[in-house]
Amino acid sequence: MAERDLIDDYRAALSGRLSGRSDVDDTLDEVEDHLRSAVETLVRRGHDPDTAQRLTLERFGDPAVVGRAFATTPSGGLCLPTRFTRTAGYVAIAAAIAWIAAGVFTVIGQTSLVTEFSELKYFAWASLILVAAFATLVAFLGLLRRAGAAGDWPARFATLFLAAGVFTIVAFAWFWPAGAALLTVGSLLVVRCARAAALPVDAWSWWLVLAFPAGIGLFLGLWLLRVGPVDEYGNYPIAFVSGTIVAAVLFAAALARVGRWLAREVPLDGADGMVGA
Numbered sequence: 001m002a003e004r005d006l007i008d009d010y011r012a013a014l015s016g017r018l019s020g021r022s023d024v025d026d027t028l029d030e031v032e033d034h035l036r037s038a039v040e041t042l043v044r045r046g047h048d049p050d051t052a053q054r055l056t057l058e059r060f061g062d063p064a065v066v067g068r069a070f071a072t073t074p075s076g077g078l079c080l081p082t083r084f085t086r087t088a089g090y091v092a093i094a095a096a097i098a099w100i101a102a103g104v105f106t107v108i109g110q111t112s113l114v115t116e117f118s119e120l121k122y123f124a125w126a127s128l129i130l131v132a133a134f135a136t137l138v139a140f141l142g143l144l145r146r147a148g149a150a151g152d153w154p155a156r157f158a159t160l161f162l163a164a165g166v167f168t169i170v171a172f173a174w175f176w177p178a179g180a181a182l183l184t185v186g187s188l189l190v191v192r193c194a195r196a197a198a199l200p201v202d203a204w205s206w207w208l209v210l211a212f213p214a215g216i217g218l219f220l221g222l223w224l225l226r227v228g229p230v231d232e233y234g235n236y237p238i239a240f241v242s243g244t245i246v247a248a249v250l251f252a253a254a255l256a257r258v259g260r261w262l263a264r265e266v267p268l269d270g271a272d273g274m275v276g277a
Contacts, residue, residue, distance in 0.1 A: 006053045007035050010060075034080060035060060059266055081146060081265035088142020092259025095135030096252035102128035103248025110174065110244075111237035113229075126173040132248075133166040136183070139259060140190045146262060147197035154189050161186035177219070180212035180247065200261065207254035215247020 011028050035056055042052035105125045108115050115121075140162055149155040161182050169179025187208040194201050219239050222228070228238030 081267050083267045085142045085146040086267050088139050089259045089262025091135050092139035092255050095132050096256035098132035099248045099252040102132050103245040106241050106244045113237050129173050130170045133169050137162050137166050147193045149193040158186050158189035177216045184212045204254045204257045207250050211251035212247045215243040218246050219243025
């Protein structure tokens with residue numbers, strides 16, 4: 001009985017914060033389902049019902065804060081951490097590591113600055129980019145889900161640009177600025193969705209948008225200044241390497257920060273619901 005009363009009280013409080021929404025009943029039903037599922041999980045793990053419901057409501061958040069998050073979610077989607085969004089956080093961290101590795105490996109995988117160029121080393125470099133790009137796509141899909149934006153038109157356009165960027169940067173790794181431009185547009189749409197949903201992403205999230213343009217700008221600047229030796233194709237490998245490393249490191253740093261935040265959140269669905277701090 002106590003469990004029903006506390007959750008009903010929370011639902012009533014949240015209802016007052018969502019009174020202007022047309023789908024308020026559906027939203028409240030979904031919230032209540034998450035809450036009751038989390039309570040049941042805690043009870044199965046040994047908590048008494050009173051403690052389970054208090055922990056659930058405390059970790060879910062103050063109705064005023066939760067209501068504001070719903071109110072600022074453009075799509076009206078459920079803006080909650082889940083097992084998928086937390087997994088996306090871990091994937092984002094893995095993607096960050098892969099981007100840094102790909103950036104550093106550019107020196108021997110794409111140029112002959114240090115060692116003689118070979119197709120095997122190029123394949124290894126392109127494989128790192130493949131892993132980094134696909135992991136980034138998964139991470140951004142998780143961030144869109146966390147923002148409650150999955151399914152609305154900004155999220156669809158973001159996914160389209162991200163998928164196109166992944167394909168282009170993987171298929172034409174030697175001409176990474178083309179794929180990077182598409183990834184930049186997709187990143188901009190993702191960051192806008194996250195900020196519109198009032199997610200606690202810090203200013204570093206903008207480097208997801210600025211990293212590749214910064215790298216491309218450095219690459220073009222060094223190339224126009226004719227910095228360094230010229231390879232057999234008439235290119236300037238120092239310009240290519242410098243731009244790639246700067247873009248990869250800045251993008252990885254921002255991606256890792258977002259991933260760390262997503263991975264630390266307590267999911268409100270499934271077996272892990274409301275467990276941990």
